[in-house]
Amino acid sequence: MHLRRSGRLLLAFALAAVVAVGLTAAAAGSGTPTLIVGGIHVGSVSDAGYNQAQHDGLVYLKEHVPGVKLIEASNVPESPQVETTMQNMINQGAKLIFPQSFGYQDFALSVAAKNPSVMFEHPAGYKYAPNFGTYWAASTPINYALGAAAAKVSKTGTIGFVGAIPIPTIIATADAFALGAQSVNPQIKTVVIFTGSWSDPAKEAAAVNTMANQHVDVVGTLVDSPITVVKTAEQRHIFAIGYHSAAAAKYAPQYWLSGVDFNWGPMFVQMAKQVMSGEWKAQNWIAPVSMGVARLAPFGPNVPASAKLTAKSIVKAFATGKQTSVFKGPVYDQSGKLRVKAGVQPPASFEQNVTWLVKGMVGSTK
Numbered sequence: 001m002h003l004r005r006s007g008r009l010l011l012a013f014a015l016a017a018v019v020a021v022g023l024t025a026a027a028a029g030s031g032t033p034t035l036i037v038g039g040i041h042v043g044s045v046s047d048a049g050y051n052q053a054q055h056d057g058l059v060y061l062k063e064h065v066p067g068v069k070l071i072e073a074s075n076v077p078e079s080p081q082v083e084t085t086m087q088n089m090i091n092q093g094a095k096l097i098f099p100q101s102f103g104y105q106d107f108a109l110s111v112a113a114k115n116p117s118v119m120f121e122h123p124a125g126y127k128y129a130p131n132f133g134t135y136w137a138a139s140t141p142i143n144y145a146l147g148a149a150a151a152k153v154s155k156t157g158t159i160g161f162v163g164a165i166p167i168p169t170i171i172a173t174a175d176a177f178a179l180g181a182q183s184v185n186p187q188i189k190t191v192v193i194f195t196g197s198w199s200d201p202a203k204e205a206a207a208v209n210t211m212a213n214q215h216v217d218v219v220g221t222l223v224d225s226p227i228t229v230v231k232t233a234e235q236r237h238i239f240a241i242g243y244h245s246a247a248a249a250k251y252a253p254q255y256w257l258s259g260v261d262f263n264w265g266p267m268f269v270q271m272a273k274q275v276m277s278g279e280w281k282a283q284n285w286i287a288p289v290s291m292g293v294a295r296l297a298p299f300g301p302n303v304p305a306s307a308k309l310t311a312k313s314i315v316k317a318f319a320t321g322k323q324t325s326v327f328k329g330p331v332y333d334q335s336g337k338l339r340v341k342a343g344v345q346p347p348a349s350f351e352q353n354v355t356w357l358v359k360g361m362v363g364s365t366k
Helices: 050-064 081-091 102-114 140-153 168-184 201-213 227-235 246-251 265-277 305-319 348-353
Strands: 018-023 035-040 068-073 096-099 119-123 132-137 158-163 189-194 218-222 239-244 256-262 284-287 294-296 338-340
Touching (some): 035 265, 050 068, 081 096, 096 102, 132 265, 140 218, 168 218, 239 246, 246 256, 294 305
Parallel strands (some): 132 284, 218 239
Antiparallel strands (some): 018 068
């Protein structure tokens, strides 16, 4: 899935702290790293969401590849400042850079053009250069499975989804959640609210409260940090589903259901080893469900066994190829228009052009 993130702008003139993390000697007694890796984050790496998941992947890389030194910078705005941050890392010897926000794409391409011997890996981008690759992981199937689990848990027959910006990828994710729920209960309703921002705690809390007042008893989300959604759901005694990182579970000790948990580490390890061996090539790498990069987060203590089993069975169906698309037809939109014919499973690229909500959803993309 391509998560086309615009990210949230932080203080445009604040200098991000660059922190060197860990060093494993490559040559015995030399103390010289074999590979210096740089990672830049648009937010806090303790957000229990997008930035934390990417950071955890880099830490995994450092711990599993001998000879790697990791340099990270957080709270870096999507502005020319990020170019300075990346160049500073390169000046320190970095040969692999992870500019880990969608809004860094053009800035990273500019730095890449000036540093052809440095490799760049950008999340969910769509532009390319000989030393600039992109990556993501298929996650809508996980959200489809979570929608099915939500339908198993719901007692009111109404669930909800809080999205950030109504762009195709997030709309497709909300649709996947609703379609997964309908696979269990064809009559279930899914209320959807888009906040219009990657991070707006006030709007996120208001959305959950609005849904709770409409008898929603399970809420999913796709925003940068799910903390507010998860905490507010816990306060309203409705089940919460996270996105990006399983770390959000601690904010809902009683009403955590599960979530999409990204395990970027193994993918980052492969990238680093390819750079070190000289085999790295720029590509658009979308990890399939079978690779386990996008996976189900652990279930909460009050989730019934039937919901767990249903979700796990669906993930297995996607991992083995038994099902290949969350938009397996017939699929109708809110207006009743047939979007996918019966029996058809459209290719992954189909999701990049989804601008409509499926039948059974309550809300608007406007």
